[in-house]
Amino acid sequence: MPRAVWSGSISFGLVNIPVKLYNAVSRKNVSFNQIDVKTGSRVKMQRVSAADGHEVPYEDIVKGYELSPDRFVLIEPEELDALDPEATHTVDIEVFVDLSDIDPIYYDSPYYVAPVKAAEKPYALLVQAMEDQQKVAIARFVMRTKQYLAALRPNDGKLLMSTMVYADEIVPAKEIPEFDGLEDIKVSDKELAMAKQLVESLSTEFNPDHFRDDYRDKVLGLIERKAAGEETVVEAPQPADEGKVVDLMAALEASVREARAARTRHPTGEATAEEAEAKPAAKKVAKRTKKSA
């Protein structure tokens, strides 16, 4: 059973609804440990001084903010504690807005908001009112020591909450140089009609079950086979195009360009040692390294 990550209450106007927050997403990244290949034992991290390499005990470690290279302002933990936002244990709803007003770029991590016993009635009331009015609540709350902005939205009789990034955390699009001048591009009605037709032909209802993390499935499959004692040969990674049908000349282009660049580096045609190794004739190339063959 999932464990609540926060408990407190939703507060708006004079109403208080006691709730708990649960993570709505459990990340399924496969995590690995670091192992010493010679001994098979785990690798232990040690905190050592960059000056002389001696191990620094945890109690001797303080936070330092780098002002300029190797010049730090030291901050004691108590100094930061004093700045911590007050742990109010409330989700303070400030306004209600339309869902479509919020650009998805603001959404960060999603949580389920669950009512505690005896608070089910006011919770259900709030959810239904929001559903009927098609509204989303914007709220602030403190979790651990950080103050969050969050959006609460009704979903099938339940409340979901997404923490949100602050406006000044969004990278302005104008800092992306490729976006410059896009608005000056002219397209003809015919081109637009064709593009729309393409979009239309690929349009469907969003079904998240259709999309799986193939990479994770492969990693887990590999782990299972190895754990079962099956001899597994790790194949060299293929170029990104593998499995994807591409145009002939496009497929050749990169290799041809690289070959020409290699010749320019040594116009006599003499291969460097490094490139000689790229020749499959050099059979000594280890199997698990990516070779040109």
Place this chain on the structure above:
Amino acid sequence: MALVEVEGHALKLSNLDKVLYPAAHFRKAEVLDYYARIAPVLLPHLADRYLTLKRYPDGVDSTPFYEKNCPSYKPDWMGTNDMEDVTTRGVIKFCRVDSLAALTWVANLAALELHTSMARAPDPETPTMVVFDLDPGPPAGLLDCLEVGLWIRHVLADLGLETVVKTSGSKGLQVYLPLNTPATHDQAAAFSRTIAQLLEQAHPDRVVSLQRKELRKGKVLVDWSQNSRHKTTVCVYSLRARERPTVSTPLSWDEVEAAADAGDTSAITFEAHDLLDRVAAVGDLFAPALTLCQTLPTLG
């Protein structure tokens, strides 16, 4: 490995970065790229010929092998040009390379050299041209071949016949007499042997008409024996498996004369990358081999 689509067919290209010409550092991708780009002028000369693949899977410095029968793992869409094999009473199924997709498939087999028959499928008995394969015996070289080639041209012109000429892409030169009219291999061989012997008599210090090595030193062999049902000659625009990626290149007779006069063959030696620009500029100088109809004369 790259999966590509060529003319609606999915092809797997392998070892694109493999260096097939080590001295020139010329890679397999460039071989495929050359054949894909030269395809428009090459395919008409290839499609109906019985094609022998000379494959160099480990590059030009390794031992090649000849392949007449198209590999059994050929794609289903690829056709074959079939020829009865008189000796085994079987059928040889040659790869039919009549499209960019088929050409790409055989090039992917590292078939650097494409050798073709004198006849066109489906009629293996009728040569559509006569070849004079000029092969210099050292210290004679390509320059000596040019002179002999010009002699052949003039002899045949006197008979009212036009010829086309190409480098072998190696040390030799090949003069072709387009026929595209009924003839037999025996007739073609007899005619070319007569011309070879004629030149040998006229220039005994420069020309031989017999294969024997000891006769060839410093002379040019006019090899007429290529005019046979069983023989193939390197196809025009084929790469050669030499130190550098040279190409069997059609020439104009003016170019042959100019190179012979200058005593320099560098202007008629072409590599893969030269060919594409050249073909864009001059077109297919070898087209008459396919289209020009001439009757093989009977020599008294």
